[in-house]
Amino acid sequence: MQPDQNGARRLTFALAAALTLCAAGASAGGYRAPRNAYGAPDLSGVWNNNALTRLQRAPGLLPLVVRPAEAAAAERKLLAAYAPEGTTANVGGTQSEWWDGAHLARVDGQLRTSWLVDPGDGQLPYTAEGKRRAAAFAKAQVESFDGPELRPVAGDRCLLPSWGAMGPVMLNAPYNANYKVVQTRDQVAILAENNDELRIIRIGAAHLPAQIRTWTGDSIGHWEKETLVVETTNLRADAPLSQAPFFFTPGAKVVERFTRVSPTALKYEFTVEDSAIFAQPWRAEMAFVATDAALYEFACNEGHYAMTNVLAG
Numbered sequence: 001m002q003p004d005q006n007g008a009r010r011l012t013f014a015l016a017a018a019l020t021l022c023a024a025g026a027s028a029g030g031y032r033a034p035r036n037a038y039g040a041p042d043l044s045g046v047w048n049n050n051a052l053t054r055l056q057r058a059p060g061l062l063p064l065v066v067r068p069a070e071a072a073a074a075e076r077k078l079l080a081a082y083a084p085e086g087t088t089a090n091v092g093g094t095q096s097e098w099w100d101g102a103h104l105a106r107v108d109g110q111l112r113t114s115w116l117v118d119p120g121d122g123q124l125p126y127t128a129e130g131k132r133r134a135a136a137f138a139k140a141q142v143e144s145f146d147g148p149e150l151r152p153v154a155g156d157r158c159l160l161p162s163w164g165a166m167g168p169v170m171l172n173a174p175y176n177a178n179y180k181v182v183q184t185r186d187q188v189a190i191l192a193e194n195n196d197e198l199r200i201i202r203i204g205a206a207h208l209p210a211q212i213r214t215w216t217g218d219s220i221g222h223w224e225k226e227t228l229v230v231e232t233t234n235l236r237a238d239a240p241l242s243q244a245p246f247f248f249t250p251g252a253k254v255v256e257r258f259t260r261v262s263p264t265a266l267k268y269e270f271t272v273e274d275s276a277i278f279a280q281p282w283r284a285e286m287a288f289v290a291t292d293a294a295l296y297e298f299a300c301n302e303g304h305y306a307m308t309n310v311l312a313g
Contacts (some may be wrong), residue, residue: 033226033260038185041226043258046295047266047288049170050177051105052078055244055284057114057122064122065110074113075104102174105287107267115171115284124244130277137245145311153215153239154195156310158300160215161194164241168199168217168232168254169270169284171241178295179288188221188228193295201230208234210250215239217254228258249276264290 033041057064058081066074104111114122126134144150154162164171170179170192178193188201201221208218210233218234232255235248252274259267266288273281 031262036183038183040183040223041228041260042183043181043188043228043260043266044183045181046291046293047179047181048177048291048293049105049172049179049268049286049288050102050174051172051287052082052102053105053112053115053172053286054078054082055115055164055171055241056124057116059121059123062113064113064117064120066104066113068111071104071111074111078104078113107285107287112285115286116282117285118283119280124246125279125282126246127275127277127279130246133247133277134245137240137247145313148307148311151307151310156307158195160239161192161197161298163194164244165194166190166192166197166199166216167241168219168230168235168256169241169272170256170268170286172286176296176298178291178293180295191295194298195300196298201228210234226259230254230256230258232256246277249274251276266290 033043036042036044052075058078061077061081062074104113106112116122116124119125124130140150141152148157151157153159160166161173163173165173165177170190173194176193180191180193182189182191186203186205188203190199190201191197192199197216199216199219201219203221203223205220207220212218213234213236215236216239217232217236219230219232221228221230223229231253233253235252235254237247237249240247252272254273255271257267257269259269261267268286268288269283270286271281271283272278
């Protein structure tokens, strides 16, 4: 993370959120995205998904949708849930620059308290095995120091963006939450500012052999009118989504849908199927907003120079 650069951009993010988040639900039914040189809907540009909204909702804390008059109170509840009393002076607490300018996201014109829309309770539908793995993952964060392979792949090993920022599924970090999209005839490339992660979606291609598994899986895309539909398989079992958390199993599949719904808004929908971890497929919706912010280099510690001290401690 680059604290000085992030601080300089907080006002930009706040203004962008205020001006454009509402557009994610304001698209008229007849909106048609501009076409690029290859005749496909143009999704290129820089997009931001910074918001207080997260994948899941705290059980019983808030409904999925809140009225505008209730937004400020809902945001205070969310901040208190993210940083309980006694942690407000710490990095990432409610007084931290991490949350400056962040508000509830608007999806389809509604203020949402979670990306998850199905199941309706806003909770991931874990199987018993899924709960076991989630608990084991949480325990390992504070107890597993026998070797570097047991440390988290994002924060400690710098192999993936933190907060599940690239995925799939693509979740939202409270900092460095910009993404640059570049399209060619046969590929769509997504560069995450968080940890400088690059993901390439191959249009109309065939999936790789099942034994080839990469950190962001094997993503194959096709166009359905205005929407880029992406199916990702070949997901690694040791690449967790840290907001959840959970690990995929070899049979997991993620289907994502990217639709430009206005000049300044991109709607992102995703469905996850993994019968070993989840009792049912689950679906979520997210808002991305256009921004003219620059993507800064994310200086994670390559090879993690502090790993010796981490393990020694």
